[in-house]
Amino acid sequence: VLFGGYNGDKIFDGLWLLDVERKAWSYMAPSSPLWPQPRSDHTVCTMVCEEGEIKMLLMGGEGDKGEFMSDCWIVDLSGRGEKLTFDDETFCRWGHSAGCVMLSDGTVAISAFGGYTTKSKCVSSPCFYQWNPHRHPSVLCSGLPLAGAVLRPHTHVSASSSPASQ
Numbered sequence: 001v002l003f004g005g006y007n008g009d010k011i012f013d014g015l016w017l018l019d020v021e022r023k024a025w026s027y028m029a030p031s032s033p034l035w036p037q038p039r040s041d042h043t044v045c046t047m048v049c050e051e052g053e054i055k056m057l058l059m060g061g062e063g064d065k066g067e068f069m070s071d072c073w074i075v076d077l078s079g080r081g082e083k084l085t086f087d088d089e090t091f092c093r094w095g096h097s098a099g100c101v102m103l104s105d106g107t108v109a110i111s112a113f114g115g116y117t118t119k120s121k122c123v124s125s126p127c128f129y130q131w132n133p134h135r136h137p138s139v140l141c142s143g144l145p146l147a148g149a150v151l152r153p154h155t156h157v158s159a160s161s162s163p164a165s166q
Contacts, residue, residue: 001056003075006040011064013038015056017077031079036071038064043098043112049133050106053077057100059112060093068092068118072140074131084131086140091127092118107132110140 002016013036015028042061049055058073070092072084096115100108110129117123129140 001044001046001077003036003044003056003058004039004042004061011038011040011062015075015077015079028077028079030081032081034083035081036073036075036083037069039069041094041115042069043096045098045100047100047102047108049102057098057108057110059098059110060091060096060115062094068094082138084138084140086129087142091129091140093123096123105132106134 002018004012004014006012015030017026017028018024019026036058039061043059045057047055047057054077056073056075056077058075060071061069063069070086072086072091073081074084075081091112093112093115096112098110098112100110102108108131110131111126112129113123113126115123127142129142131140
């Protein structure tokens with residue numbers, strides 16, 4: 001999954017998907033009026049949701065007018081986007097890294113590290129968020145997930161896999 005970016009002249013908001021079996025890129029046009037603004041220096045990570053659907057989490061970045069983005073989006077690979085809000089309104093980073101994992105209770109644990117704030121101050125401390133579409137569908141809550149939640153096991157079986165090779 002590849003979203004946006006900068007080519008030295010223009011900042012983009014396109015979503016591209018790589019089919020690794022066919023070794024071909026395809027463009028995914030937005031199917032919703034809610035769509036992230038063009039940006040660069042943002043973070044994108046993918047997650048496999050409970051239903052097996054793959055979604056993309058997009059955080060922060062720098063916009064096409066040089067503004068720093070403090071938003072977060074969940075985008076499904078059919079082209080629908082949903083903007084999430086932060087409960088503490090402190091997230092505003094660009095040039096950072098992030099990761100997300102799905103936990104057994106359906107919560108997505110998100111961590112972000114490094115990057116720069118709006119004042120071009122280097123950030124060296126991590127921040128943690130959690131998103132649970134069942135409890136708080138449009139809010140990212142600050143802090144670590146609740147105790148007792150565990151990583152949800154995920155196995156991927158490709159068409160060329162056999163039980164002996166797994």
